[in-house]
Amino acid sequence: MIEVTDITKVYAGKTVVNIPRLEIRQGETIGLVGNNGAGKTTLFRMILDLIRPEQGGILSKGEVVAGHEHWKDYTAAFLDEGFLIDYLTPEEYLYFIGGLHGQHKAQVDEFLITLMEFFNGEILQRGKYIRDLSKGNQCKVGIAACLLQKPELLMLDEPFANIDPSTQIRLKNLLKELNKQQGTTSIVSSHDLNHITDVSDRIILMEKGVVIKDIATNSSTLKELEDYFAVGQIERNEAPD
Numbered sequence: 045m046i047e048v049t050d051i052t053k054v055y056a057g058k059t060v061v062n063i064p065r066l067e068i069r070q071g072e073t074i075g076l077v078g079n080n081g082a083g084k085t086t087l088f089r090m091i092l093d094l095i096r097p098e099q100g101g102i103l104s105k106g107e108v109v110a111g112h113e114h115w116k117d118y119t120a121a122f123l124d125e126g127f128l129i130d131y132l133t134p135e136e137y138l139y140f141i142g143g144l145h146g147q148h149k150a151q152v153d154e155f156l157i158t159l160m161e162f163f164n165g166e167i168l169q170r171g172k173y174i175r176d177l178s179k180g181n182q183c184k185v186g187i188a189a190c191l192l193q194k195p196e197l198l199m200l201d202e203p204f205a206n207i208d209p210s211t212q213i214r215l216k217n218l219l220k221e222l223n224k225q226q227g228t229t230s231i232v233s234s235h236d237l238n239h240i241t242d243v244s245d246r247i248i249l250m251e252k253g254v255v256i257k258d259i260a261t262n263s264s265t266l267k268e269l270e271d272y273f274a275v276g277q278i279e280r281n282e283a284p285d
C-alpha cells in the first residue's frame with residue numbers, strides 16, 4: 045500500500061530521515077517506535093505530503109503522494125491538534141468531516157453512538173469548543189474524526205500519549221476491531237512499548253532517522269524492544285562493534 049524509496053529529509057544541514065526502502069502492505073498494522081527525535085513524525089508528514097523529502101519518493105497504492113489527491117479519499121490521519129478546527133464544537137467538527145465524506149448528520153450521529161464508551165461522556169453535548177477541551181479529549185476528537193472516515197489507511201502519531209488508561213484500552217480495542225472487520229492498514233507511533241506491541245503485527249524501530257529494526261510482532265518482541273531501549277543511545281553509539 046505504501047512504498048517508500050530512497051527518501052532523505054534534511055533540516056539545517058542535518059539528515060533527520062534516511063530510508064532507502066520501506067514497504068507497508070495492505071492490512072498490516074504497523075507500530076512505529078523510536079526515541080525523541082528519531083524521525084517518526086517527519087516520516088508521517090512525508091507520507092501525508094505535508095512536507096517533501098529532499099530526494100526519493102513515496103507511493104500510496106502505486107500513486108506518488110506528492111502532488112496527487114486520490115490517496116486522500118482513503119487515508120485518515122491525526123498527528124496533532126493542528127488537524128482539528130478549534131473554533132468548532134466536537135459535534136460541528138465531526139459533522140463537517142462526515143460531510144466531506146458524503147455522510148449526513150444522521151449517519152454521523154449513528155456512528156458516534158458506537159464511540160460513546162471511547163468518549164466517556166466528555167466530548168459530546170458539553171457546549172465546549174475544541175480549543176477548550178483538554179489535550180487528551182482533543183486527541184479523542186481527532187481519532188474519532190479518523191474513524192468516522194472508515195479509512196483504508198489510518199495514521200496516528202502517539203495516540204496513547206495524552207489519554208487516560210481506560211481510553212488507551214478502548215483505543216486498542218477499536219484499532220484491533222478496525223483491522224479485523226475492515227482490513228484497515230494502520231501506522232501508529234508510540235513510546236508505550238506495551239500498547240504498541242499489543243496492537244501491531246509489525247514493529248518498525250527508528251533511530252536518528254534510520255530504520256534499525258523491522259520485525260514481525262511475536263511473544264518476544266516486547267522484551268526485545270525493552271532490552272533495546274534499556275541501553276541508552278549514547279552507550280549504544282560508544283559500544284565497540
Ligand SMILES: Nc1ncnc2c1ncn2[C@@H]1O[C@H](COP(=O)(O)OP(=O)(O)OP(=O)(O)O)[C@@H](O)[C@H]1O
Pocket residue numbers: 055056060078079080081082083084085086087
Ligand atoms: N520543522 C523542523 N525544523 C527543524 N528541525 C526539525 C523540524 N521538524 C523536525 N525536526 C527535527 O527532525 C528530527 C526528527 O524529529 P521528529 O519530530 O520527526 O522525531 P520523532 O521521532 O517524531 O520524535 P518525538 O518522539 O519526540 O515526537 C529532530 O531532530 C527534530 O528536531
